[in-house]
Amino acid sequence: RKEVEQDPGPFNVPEGATVAFNCTYSNSASQSFFWYRQDCRKEPKLLMSVYSSGNEDGRFTAQLNRASQYISLLIRDSKLSDSATYLCVVDDYKLSFGAGTTVTVRA
Amino acid sequence: GAGVSQSPSNKVTEKGKDVELRCDPISGHTALYWYRQSLGQGLEFLIYFQGNSAPDKSGLPSDRFSAERTGGSVSTLTIQRTQQEDSAVYLCASSFIGGHYGYTFGSGTRLTVV
Numbered sequence: 233r234k235e236v237e238q239d240p241g242p243f244n245v246p247e248g249a250t251v252a253f254n255c256t257y258s259n260s261a262s263q264s265f266f267w268y269r270q271d272c273r274k275e276p277k278l279l280m281s282v283y284s285s286g287n288e289d290g291r292f293t294a295q296l297n298r299a300s301q302y303i304s305l306l307i308r309d310s311k312l313s314d315s316a317t318y319l320c321v322v323d324d325y326k327l328s329f330g331a332g333t334t335v336t337v338r339a
Numbered sequence: 340g341a342g343v344s345q346s347p348s349n350k351v352t353e354k355g356k357d358v359e360l361r362c363d364p365i366s367g368h369t370a371l372y373w374y375r376q377s378l379g380q381g382l383e384f385l386i387y388f389q390g391n392s393a394p395d396k397s398g399l400p401s402d403r404f405s406a407e408r409t410g411g412s413v414s415t416l417t418i419q420r421t422q423q424e425d426s427a428v429y430l431c432a433s434s435f436i437g438g439h440y441g442y443t444f445g446s447g448t449r450l451t452v453v
Binding site for chain 1: 374
């Protein structure tokens, strides 16, 4: 079983839509989680950390479900600029990356 | 500098040659990671440094790969006798200890072995 697994998508949504996707992790002792975004042929950039209580940053909401060992990312009122690959990251001192979920927002 | 700096940004080398990739982390970041990403693939962990020591070298694909870090700052990743399957983008990331504020990536070195 992979350490971090994501639905690869692609999610193709119109502007203004809400899109959500999950990521599962295998190590029940994992404590730190992040969402990164990666644009085509660019390096990953930190989008947000994921806290136990869930957290929001503008149109982005991240949730952690320890019992089921998954984290989620929800994007509200999606913009064209949200088109990217979203990477789920579990930090057990060694960052383990999911393969990414591709989101395409169309006009 | 303000960010993680990697050099060269692009490297084309002939099969069998050695290459050296450099990473300058953000000043004060004690943790440094090397990853590689093949076209259309996810990030593959290579090695992790805490200060100058490498507690985890488990991701290095073969003994042709080595890395070092000196002065708790600059790191170099060396690939000896390069093979075509080594072609990828090599990414470096750094963070403060514990990584609580996330990790910052450099823009990578795109290595092409011909």
